[in-house]
Amino acid sequence: MKNQKVTNNIDWISILLYTLLVILGWMTIYSASLPEEQTSIFDMSQIYGKQMLFIFLSIPLIMVILTLDAKIYDKYAFIFYGFSIILLMGLFVFGSTIKGQTNWYSFGGFGFQPSEFAKIATSLVLAKFLSDVQVNLKTTNHQLIAFAIIAVPVGLILMQPDAGSAMIFFSLILVLHREGLPAWYLWTGALAILLFFLALLVKPVFLIAFVAIGILVQFFLSRRMYRNPIISAFVFVAMTGFILSVDYVYETVLEDHQKDRINVLFDKNVNQKAEGYNLNQSMIAIGSGGWFGKGYLEGTQTKGGFVPEQHTDYIFTTVGEEWGFVGAIVVLALFVTLLLRIIYMAERQKSKFSRTYGYCVAAILFMHFFVNITMLIKLFPTIGVPLPFFSYGGSSLFAFTILLFIFIKMDANRVNEW
């Protein structure tokens, strides 16, 4: 048993998908950051050169993860978690501030973003907690503990403030749901989000009337024994209160740039040169791609540098512009296949710990993928989160690599469990 090769039982399909995404990502970054004078692809003064270095550094990282005993994650989950919480707190003392966000440690030319690693640690702890045989998510106590595990890093990250990264943690609710969290949490959450946006679009009076009708219909359609006027009335009051508070939340809690992003989404008094610029340019770049795009390295929007942050959060615009609809579909397909593969792998785990962790990986990657791409095409407010494996950045590439390969290691190790 001990002398097994590390490559035994490894899921090559997910590694292949990972590799393809990283390579395509690098090619896109190359196009998006190509200077006028061509230099070596290893030119460290260029973004694509650095990304190349990060990709090469990922290889030993992967080897280490695959070599290490899979048991350590189970064993030291709380230590990782504690460590990442300390790192998050340490930011307030030692962190560097960029654009008003204190979310980096910088070492020389390179940065390190602890929130990326907090995702891994939180996933591990969540998996550890849920895999305990005594834990039952139907009980309020355990629910609270699970929420607390997520809430601690979220709270710290929100204080940076980095709403985008914090938002990613909410995807872990999906994991809790998979492991038994009552469904009404999800529905309530989904309903709240829906009502929030509707309240911004529609006059509250109409929305409240609509809600009242909905509740009445639900009340009379349900069987007599389940009818409970008090609960229905309570739900109505709660929803009305929520709707009425949306304006207040919007005006006082949200910051100006967050309001702008919501306004841009709904085309409310948008100045295309100011708050609307990014989204407008992003749509132009993607929209001008057509079926097959303008050709690799031929994107006029990309070359002209019209899309800001194109090598990081807006990297997919280059895909859309240069490779067109067909190219975008290919990239989307790679992501979806990888996500589904991870879920498939999670479901085949024998240990609840590995399964839960696998689910966390899938949920986190999905959230990144969904938020990143939908914000580019005006389906979602602009929130700065990177596209996994694609976006430029050592910290995020390493974090996603570790996140994924820990699971691949667990998966390879599944026969050794029991």
Next chain:
Amino acid sequence: MRKILLPTMIIAATFIIVARLFYLQILDDSYIKKSENNAIKIKYEYPERGYIFDRNGKLMVANQPSYDIMVTPREMKDIDTLEFCKLLNIDKAYFIEKIEKAKVYSPMLPSVFLPQLNKREFAAFQERIRRFKGFDIVKRSLRDYQLKAGANVFGYITQVNDNIIKKDPYYKSGDLIGRQGVEEMYEEILRGVKGVKYVQRDRDNREIGSFKDGIYDTIAVQGQDITLTLDADLQEYGEKLMFEKRGGIVAIEPKTGEILALVTAPSYDPSLLVGRERSKNYTMMFNDSISKPLYDRPLLAEYPPGSPFKILTGLIGLQEEVIDTSTAFVCRHGFSYGRGAFMKCHDSGTNRLHQAIYQSCNTYFGSTFKLIIDKYPKPEYGVNAWSNHLKSFGLGDFLGYDLPPGRRGLVPTSKYYKRWYPNGGWRSSTIISNAIGQGEVLMTPIQLANMMATVANEGWYYTPHVIKKIEGKKIDKKFTTKHYTTIDKQHYKPVIDGLFDVYNRGTAYYLRVDGIEICGKTGTAENFAKINGVQTQLDDHSIFVAFAPRNNPKIAIAVFVENGYWGARWAGPIASLMIEKYLKGKVTQKAREDYILNNGLKATYDKYLSGQPFSINQAR
């Protein structure tokens, strides 16, 4: 259930994303346009406009460089307005107005801010252009006229307006286009095709190379030179002869239909419509409703043709066989053609066709006209037969020359009279004034000149035209297709003999030119105008038509001088001078030339406006 939630969400989200991408990338193509506006700058290279030469190869219209300041509103940044305005000598109101207008046209495309700087203004601005982001200089070529005549033939160049830009995508704001005259008719040949360069740029508007290595770029095609049929000297001379007169001169080479001169009076120096003063001058001339310098009389003015029309009455009489060369009518200073109706005539005696022409006998042609109409059982048929003959001379309709179409003139038909006399009761005697060119019939000077060319050719004409040659291209076929009249060739001979004797024995005896056999006909046309709402008779129009030499004619000419009284008073001498000038290259009738060049009808025209009662047809 719990197992499939996440996969379902992933797949659903992906479908939504794909649908959205499909909409953005495939269905909605506005982004492609936006991307082009954004990242690709179109630069135009304007070719030089083709030159215009006269029939002898003399350069008439050339070009001079001019510089337009263009503005692209979106690119404007930190402009020191005060300095800018001072430099260009404009005020702030102009600045603001122009920028607003440019924004309306397009914030991203350049529009003209200040047109047509001269070289000095250009140099001063060029030095400091770096400090004015968003402003650009475009070099264009403006017309440079080599003679002070021919404005009505050349037309002019102007900036395209919004309507043209909407209609024809070739034109962009600030582009120049030919208007009126040959500049408009041969616009596409003269202008060439502008070159287009697609330049890729980045978000700071820096050019970062050509788009797709220039595969979409095109090179400017130079405008082609054209040669006109005009004789520059003759044109200039004609305009000078029309000193202080109103009217028109049209000279045509009968054998080819080539227009040798097309004079309108009063006219203007074509260089008035060049440069920054253009619109001011244009407005001034446009608003001059008294002398109407922009009114191209040879093509637009419809005059009663007067006595020259007798040529046609005679020809039709011969063709309809109601008269022959020996038919005679007795004239007693006129004749009575109906109960109590009498047509006056300055003539008396017994006239045959020959004599009737050179004596310009009203009685003879009135009688002939009556016979033509009465030959048919009903006057409708008679009038239609008569007007069909006229139409074969190109009368009553657009001639089809390569200038703005002008007017049709008027050849009445039975339909026309039915409208005037809905209850019938009209007959030959009702419309007899047409016999001598005084009734309903109206002709433009060019129609009259073309009629004369047709008589000179003994029965055919080419559509008059001003284009002679376009670099390496044949001219339009319609200018080399003969049009035959309905009058047989043999009938022209006696008429031409009569016209020849107009000079030898008749009304133009004093206008003879040594060594040139001229055939001509005087005309004196009564005319009316509304003055302060009252229909008032004005001095007669002085009309003259001629061709020369008698054998192998080289020039046919029609001259109208508004209110010049009798034909041989103004129009006749002008025609004689023009003919001599063209055929000999110099003028021997010095005294006459001097008189015509220095005298005009200013007093006559002024008296109409004086508001005082005036008498007409008073020779000094």
